[in-house]
Amino acid sequence: MTLSNVRLGGLVALFLAWPGLSTAEYKTSSFPPTHELFAPLQADPTDPHFGFSLGAPVAHRTIARIDVGDYLGIYRWALGDVGALQLNVGGSINTRFDATTTSHDLQVVDFYGNVPLDLRIGQFSTRSMFYHDSSHLGDDYLRENNIQSVKHSWDSLREILSWNACKALRLYGGYSYAIHTKPDWDGRDQVQGGVEMFFNPSGRGYWHPYWANDVQSWARTGWDPTWISQLGVKTGNSFSLGRGISYFLQYMSGPRLEGQFFGNRETIWTAGLKFQISDHPFSPAEAP
Numbered sequence: 001m002t003l004s005n006v007r008l009g010g011l012v013a014l015f016l017a018w019p020g021l022s023t024a025e026y027k028t029s030s031f032p033p034t035h036e037l038f039a040p041l042q043a044d045p046t047d048p049h050f051g052f053s054l055g056a057p058v059a060h061r062t063i064a065r066i067d068v069g070d071y072l073g074i075y076r077w078a079l080g081d082v083g084a085l086q087l088n089v090g091g092s093i094n095t096r097f098d099a100t101t102t103s104h105d106l107q108v109v110d111f112y113g114n115v116p117l118d119l120r121i122g123q124f125s126t127r128s129m130f131y132h133d134s135s136h137l138g139d140d141y142l143r144e145n146n147i148q149s150v151k152h153s154w155d156s157l158r159e160i161l162s163w164n165a166c167k168a169l170r171l172y173g174g175y176s177y178a179i180h181t182k183p184d185w186d187g188r189d190q191v192q193g194g195v196e197m198f199f200n201p202s203g204r205g206y207w208h209p210y211w212a213n214d215v216q217s218w219a220r221t222g223w224d225p226t227w228i229s230q231l232g233v234k235t236g237n238s239f240s241l242g243r244g245i246s247y248f249l250q251y252m253s254g255p256r257l258e259g260q261f262f263g264n265r266e267t268i269w270t271a272g273l274k275f276q277i278s279d280h281p282f283s284p285a286e287a288p
Contacts, residue, residue, distance in 0.1 A: 026076065026078045026079075026083065026084035026120075027076070027078050028076060028077055028078045029075075029076050030074070030075055030076075031072070031073055031074065031075075032073040032075070032076040032086060033073060034070065034071045034072060034073045034088065035071070036073075036086075036120075037076075037083075037084055037086050037118040037119070037120040037125055038116070038118040038120065038125045038126075038127045038160075038162060039125075039162070039170070040276070041160075041172065041194060041196075041212075041214065042196050042210060042212035042214075042230060042232075042246075043194060043196070043212035043213055043214035043228045043229065043230040043250070044192075044194070044214045044216075044228070045065075045067070045094070045228070045252075045257060046092075046094070046112065046133075046257055048067075048069030048070050048071060048090045048091060048092035048112065048114075049067055049069060049070065049092070049274055049275075049276070050067065050068055050069070050070065050274065050275040050276070050277065051065070051066075051067045051272055051273060051274040051275065052064070052065070052066055052067075052272055052273050053065045053250070053270045053271065053272025053273070054099060054270065054271055054272065055268045055269065055270040055271075056268065056269050056270075057266050057267065057268040058266075058267045058268070060266070061098055061099070061100045062098075062099040062100050063096055063097060063098060063099055063107070063268075064096070064097045064099040065094070065095065065096050065097075065270075065272070066095045066097070067092060067093070067094045067095070068092060068093050069090065069091055069092020069093060069094075069112065070090065070092075070277065071088045071089065071090035071116070072088060072089050072090070073086060073087075073088050074086075074087045074088055074089060075087050079121075082121055083119065083120045083121035083122065084119075084120055085117070085118070085119050086117070086118045086119075087115075087116075087117055088115070088116045088117075088118060089113075089114070089115055089116075090113065090114045090115075090116060091111075091112060091113040091114070092111075092112045092113075093109060093110070093111055093112075094109065094110045094112065094258070095108070095109045095110075096108050096109075096258065107137070108135060108136065108137055108258045108260050108261065109135075109136050110133060110134070110135045110136075110258055110259060111133070111134045111135075111136075112131065112132070112133050112134075113131065113132050114129045114130065114131035114132070114158075115129055115130050115131075116128070116129035117129065123163060123164040123165070124161070124162070124163055124164075125161075125162045125164075126159070126160065126161045126162070127158075127159070127160045127162075127174075128157075128158075128159050129157070129158050129159075130155070130156070130157055130158075131155070131156055131158060132153065132154070132155050132156075133153060133154055133156070133259055134151070134152075134153040134259070135151075135152040135153065135258055135259025135260045136151070136260070137260050151182055152182065152183070152259035152260050152262075153181070153182045153259065154178040154180065154181040154182070154185070154188075154259070155178065155179055155180040155181075156176045156177060156178045156179065156188075156190075157176065157177050157179060158174060158175070158176040159174055159175055159176075160172055160173070160174035160192070161173055161174065167198070168197055168198050168199065169195070169196070169197055169198075170195070170196040170197075170198070171194070171195050171196075172192075172193065172194050172195075172196075173191075173192065173193040173194075174191070174192040174193070175189070175190070175191055175192075176189070176190040176191075176192070177189055177190075178190075185220050186219075186220065187218065187219030187220040187221075187222075188219065188220070189218070189219040190216065190217065190218045190219070191216075191217050192214070192215065192216045192217075193214075193215055194212065194213055194214040194215065195212075195213050196210065196211070196212040196213070197210065197211045197212075198210045206235055206236065207233055207234075207235060208233065208234045208235075208236070209231075209232070209233050209234075210231075210232055210233070210234060210246075211229075211230070211231050211232075212229075212230045212232075213227075213228065213229045213230070214227075214228045214230075215227050215228070216228075216254075216257070218255070218262070220262060221255040221262060221263065224254060224255055224265070225254050226252065226253070226254030226255050226256075226257060227251075227252065227253050227254055228250065228251070228252045229250065229251045229252075230248050230249070230250040230251075231248060231249050231250075232246045232247055232248030232249070232274075233246070233247050233248075234246045235247075236276075243276055243277060244276055245273060245274070245275055245276075246273065246274040246275075246276070247273060248271070248272055248273075248274065249269075249270070249271055250269070250270040250271075250272065251268075251269055251270075252266070252267070252268050252270065253266070253267040253268075254266075
C-alpha cells in the first residue's frame, strides 16, 4: 500500500458521495476558521492541542503531560456548492514529566510541525499533510540515567479520511509513510483508525459527553498497535467541537508514541483537561 493509493481512494470516496449530502456555504478567504473542514481527532495525543493530564502507568511512576499546540488556517478556496479546500499550518510541543519527584523531572519533549491540506465535501473530509517530529530526552532524564542523548526525528507524509456518518458518529482512517528518519528505521509505514461518538447532538446546553477511540500501528514496532480510549465531557455551546474545555478519562495501551521511547510498551490510565481556543469549527450537528 502506498500513500498515493490511499489518497486516490480517499478522493474517489469523496467525489462518489451521494448528491443528498448537505454542504455548508463556504467562501474563499484568508486566515479562515481552523477546524471547520477537518475537526480535531479527539483521542489522538499527537494531534496539536492545548492540554494537561496526570497519568498512572501500570507498575511505573505517576507522570504528568503538558501539550501546547494548534493549527492556523492560511487560505481557503471555496469549491462552489461542492465544498472547500484549505491550507493550514500546525505545530505542538508535547512534554512528559515524572510527577513523583520534587522538581517534576522532564523525561521527554517532542516537537511536532505539519502543513495540512484539508478538503471537505458534504459529510466527508480528508487531510493530506507533510509533518516533522523531533523527539528529545529531558535533561533531568539524562542526568538521572547517565546516558548520552541520541536524536530521534522523522519526516512523514500522512493521509486521513474522515466521515461524519450522522450527527453523533464520526469514523476515520489514515496511512503515513516516513520518508526520512534519524536514526534509520526498518519499517516506515503506519496505519491509523478511529471512531468518535458525540452525545447531546441537538446542540442545546453547555455539556456535551463524548467517547473517542483511536488506534495507531507502526511497522517499526512489528505492527503492535497502540490503543487509546477517551471518555469525556466537553463544555461549550457549539455541540462538542467548538471553543471550550474537555474533561476526560483515558486508557492507553501499546508502544509509546514519543519518538525516544517507541520501543517501550506501556499501559496507562490518565485524567486530564484539553482546551480548545479556536472558534467556529465544523460541527457534526450540521451533518444530515
